[in-house]
Amino acid sequence: MDKNIPLHNLHVKLGGKMVPFAGFNMPVRYSSDIEEHMTVRNGVGVFDVSHMGEFKVEGPQALDLIQRITSNDASKLIDGQAQYTCLPNEQGGIVDDLIVYRIKENDYFIVVNAGNIQKDWNWFVSHNTKGAILKNLSDEYCLFAVQGPKAVSVLQKLTGTDLSTIKYYHFAIGTFAGVQEVIMSNTGYTGAGGFEIYVKNADAEKVWHAIFETGKDVGIKPIGLGARDTLRLEKGFCLYGNDIDDTTSPLEAGLGWITKFTKDFTNSVNLKKQKDEGVKRKLVGFKMIDRGIPRHDYAIKDAAGNVIGKVTSGTQSPMLNVGIGLGYVAAEFAAPESEIFVDVRGRSLKASVVKLPFV
Helix, strand or coil: CCEECCCHHHHHHCCCEEEEECCEEEEEECCCHHHHHHHHHHCCEEEECCCCEEEEEECCCHHHHHHHHCCCCHHHCCCCEEEEEEEECCCCCEEEEEEEEEEECCEEEEEECHHHHHHHHHHHHHHCCCCCEEEECCCCEEEEEEECCCHHHHHHCCECCCHHHCCCCEEEEEEECCEEEEEEECCCCCCCCEEEEEEEHHHHHHHHHHHHHHHHHHCCEECCHHHHHHHHHHCCCCCECCCECCCCCCCCCCCHHHCCCCCCCCCHHHHHHHHHHCCCEEEEEEEECCCCCCCCCCEEECCCCCEEEEEEEEEEECCCCEEEEEEEEEHHHCCCCCEEEEEECCEEEEEEEECCCCC
């Protein structure tokens, strides 16, 4: 049984087409994916991503737990800074990718993927051998991603916090739209700029309406999961369950930059060995040369027709008007400009490996 997010009825009223996603009923689109995509790239749009999970990790053992189970180095965080990281498993794969927010010493806010809330919670709890204080706040928070080049000017009217001073992957906690203790985070999954607003459920509708009222003169619109996927793909951002999962290593996935061997963490010895020896397959971005749209699980082949990998995410890029995708290929085909072929419904269509992001 899929859960409804707190503002479910509002999205239905706005014409959102609701679909099951990661255990929740979510708006996939309100108008058209392309129109919504362009709204975010050129103006401002709002995603209700309240399906995401939130945990608190507190107390003197908080950082120790985070350091032991995540791949990035959270000891480098200062108050008001966020960090993209992942939870490696013992088999060389990834339990989930997540964001760690340092509120203050011994006080961390963790944001995880909706489909992995229970799995991640169990992972945190089972590794919590030294008594960090854990709280699962996933059912208490709504999350609005206000994204696009006009996002900051809209949001600034609703808070006394100077948003222009909050750098990328930093955040502030303050009064927003008259609501106290709102987390305003310069993060997002679109690459178009903007902030993510974390607010308690009781205040969510008030905050949503305030954002839309303030943004109406610049054409603000609600945006669904369809455009969220094409936006993140144009930036080459990984989607858990597609591009990374329990069987893909962070090094294969191009996430070496969040894998820091300055500390011990789950499976770090094996991952370090993998780094030193080199990976046999790599996640690459590719652009179609022949006309066609790559889709999840399509085979990737070499010129001779041998299967060398598979597509993990693919779409028609609204900005480039060409098929783009991410996929794992044998390492020798991972260099930019490598020629590969995507099997689109039995036709072998030519594509070229490109450096990310696409846009």
